[in-house]
Amino acid sequence: MENKRKALIIGATGLVGNELLHRLLDCDVYDKVTALVRRPTGISDSKLHEKVIDFDEMGLVVDEFAVDDVFCCLGTTIKKAGSQEAFRKVDYDYPLKAAELAKSKGASQYLVVSAVGADPTTKVFYSRVKGELESALIKLQFDSLHLMHPSLLLGDRDEFRTAEALSGYLSPVVSPLLRGRLAKFRPIQAEDVAAAMLQIAADGERGTNIYEWPELQEAARRRA
Numbered sequence: 345m346e347n348k349r350k351a352l353i354i355g356a357t358g359l360v361g362n363e364l365l366h367r368l369l370d371c372d373v374y375d376k377v378t379a380l381v382r383r384p385t386g387i388s389d390s391k392l393h394e395k396v397i398d399f400d401e402m403g404l405v406v407d408e409f410a411v412d413d414v415f416c417c418l419g420t421t422i423k424k425a426g427s428q429e430a431f432r433k434v435d436y437d438y439p440l441k442a443a444e445l446a447k448s449k450g451a452s453q454y455l456v457v458s459a460v461g462a463d464p465t466t467k468v469f470y471s472r473v474k475g476e477l478e479s480a481l482i483k484l485q486f487d488s489l490h491l492m493h494p495s496l497l498l499g500d501r502d503e504f505r506t507a508e509a510l511s512g513y514l515s516p517v518v519s520p521l522l523r524g525r526l527a528k529f530r531p532i533q534a535e536d537v538a539a540a541m542l543q544i545a546a547d548g549e550r551g552t553n554i555y556e557w558p559e560l561q562e563a564a565r566r567r568a
């Protein structure tokens with residue numbers, strides 16, 4: 345019988361991450377799923393190995409990174425973090441540190457939720473941080489690096505975010521107008537991003553790959 349893989353997820357209590365965690369636990373690709381969290385997920389599952397950690401001290405749990413595939417769904421907003429520096433810690437420092445630890449332990453695939461427009465040279469702070477993270481991840485030379493580039497995420501979250509709420513209402517009207525090269529800006533359901541990530545990991549395409557709205561939808565459809 346084919347050996348099953350081991351996954352590690354960070355950001356498992358978030359909108360995309362929580363959806364993805366359920367999918368990782370329910371699928372037959374993985375026999376062990378490690379979730380590093382700063383607060384418990386509340387999920388109990390025989391496949392789940394959950395560890396509450398201080399993300400500033402990720403190096404202390406380096407052995408947890410001895411897995412095949414790492415899924416990074418971490419993120420914050422500048423408003424929530426309180427400063428650009430605090431935002432950068434969550435959206436750059438932690439994902440990169442996790443990638444370095446995973447690489448040192450032999451992980452072959454790293455999948456991360458970045459954002460459409462990620463670009464290390466842009467003046468837009470958010471997109472620049474995402475782009476800088478991608479550049480740093482590419483240098484680590486994973487067998488497979490998968491960069492998710494969603495536009496606005498749709499889904500039910502506890503916290504109210506004005507832009508997301510507005511785009512949720514407008515999405516049925518706006519999305520069909522975003523065609524061709526603009527299709528990448530279509531809002532996307534967080535559950536579709538999660539489904540796509542699982543499918544992409546299962547596919548195991550090598551090299552560095554970027555997934556915008558059309559590719560995310562295509563992969564999510566294959567997982568459905």
Ligand SMILES: NC(=O)c1ccc[n+]([C@@H]2O[C@H](COP(=O)([O-])OP(=O)(O)OC[C@H]3O[C@@H](n4cnc5c(N)ncnc54)[C@H](OP(=O)(O)O)[C@@H]3O)[C@@H](O)[C@H]2O)c1
Nearest residue numbers: 355356357358359360382399418419457459494495496497
């Ligand atoms: N929202 C959008 O429209 C949008 C669009 C494009 C790209 N993205 C990107 O997509 C990714 C996922 O977004 P999302 O909306 O699913 O995220 P989310 O719901 O805000 O979840 C973020 C996750 O990161 C964790 N986290 C935040 N700050 C942390 C810290 N200081 N230490 C440890 N963990 C921390 C959260 O843990 P807690 O639950 O403990 O807070 C949660 O698990 C993010 O990188 C985001 O930038 C978002």
